[in-house]
Amino acid sequence: EKKKTDLPFRTNTFEFVQPTQNQHKRIxxxxxxxxxxxxxxxxxxxxxxxxxxxxxxxxxxxIRQRLFALQDMKYKDFQCKLTPGIPPEKxxxxxxxxxxxxxxxxxxxxxxxxxxxxxxxxxYDETNLHGFIxxxxxxxxxxxxxVERLLPFVDNWATCDLLxxxxxxxxxxxxxxxxxxxxxxxxSKPFTIxxxxxxxxxxxxxEEFLPEYL
Numbered sequence: 150e151k152k153k154t155d156l157p158f159r160t161n162t163f164e165f166v167q168p169t170q171n172q173h174k175r176i177x178x179x180x181x182x183x184x185x186x187x188x189x190x191x192x193x194x195x196x197x198x199x200x201x202x203x204x205x206x207x208x209x210x211x212i213r214q215r216l217f218a219l220q221d222m223k224y225k226d227f228q229c230k231l232t233p234g235i236p237p238e239k240x241x242x243x244x245x246x247x248x249x250x251x252x253x254x255x256x257x258x259x260x261x262x263x264x265x266x267x268x269x270x271x272x273y274d275e276t277n278l279h280g281f282i283x284x285x286x287x288x289x290x291x292x293x294x295x296v297e298r299l300l301p302f303v304d305n306w307a308t309c310d311l312l313x314x315x316x317x318x319x320x321x322x323x324x325x326x327x328x329x330x331x332x333x334x335x336x337s338k339p340f341t342i343x344x345x346x347x348x349x350x351x352x353x354x355x356e357e358f359l360p361e362y363l
Contacts (some may be wrong), residue, residue: 208263215251216274219243232273232305241274245311248274252281265295269302276302280312292316293329300333303340312344313351323357331362 225242229235243251255261261282270276279299286292292314303309317326326348333345353362 208258208260209267212255212264212275212278213272216241216243216272216278219247219251228273228307232307235273235305239271239273241272243274243278245277248278249281252278252285256282256285265298268298273305273308276308277311280308284312284314287315289316289319289322289325293325300336300341300344301338303344305340306343309340309343310347317348317352320357323352327353327357327362 220242221244222242224244225237225240228242229237229240232240255264255278265279265282268279270279276299280303283292283295283299286295293316296312296314299312303312316322330345330348330353333341334349336342336345349362353359
């Protein structure tokens with residue numbers, strides 16, 4: 150007849166009978182593995198994911214998890230000093246080169262529009278990532294659509310200045326770009342005006358300069 154202490158019992162993870170001395174090692178390995186998976190979860194979110202895996206979860210939540218996994222608290226403190234108008238709780242603290250790398254990875258996914266079409270973003274770093282993803286777009290028409298969507302929500306100099314779309318560089322697009330640039334400079338929003346002025350200085354101060362741009 151079994152004693153009461155020999156009856157099966159349940160822990161948070163396993164259900165088993167009172168272990169013998171020889172079973173302890175196997176059980177300890179299982180518990181250790183369970184704890185190891187939990188502690189490595191944050192680092193796991195930083196790994197490269199396939200498009201299929203990303204599509205299985207909400208893109209916005211996925212991107213936010215990736216950003217928090219890349220958080221650098223010292224950089225956050227530094228960034229908050231540079232952009233005092235942004236509440237610290239809205240800054241995650243992801244370094245710019247890291248954001249650029251993540252933007253290149255995400256820009257090729259078909260379902261990235263799930264992230265690009267939901268504005269405003271909750272975090273400063275999400276808006277910056279949005280700007281870097283737009284900068285990767287090479288089709289001029291699509292790029293302008295995304296720029297126009299984002300500009301009303303740009304509320305600081307840092308986000309404004311990081312926007313540098315690849316679609317703006319080909320001179321074949323400059324006839325269209327100058328019209329968009331002049332329109333941005335006539336906006337009532339200060340950072341849309343700033344973006345227009347930056348675009349003008351970046352692409353139209355050399356051989357393409359005309360006095361009426363002043």
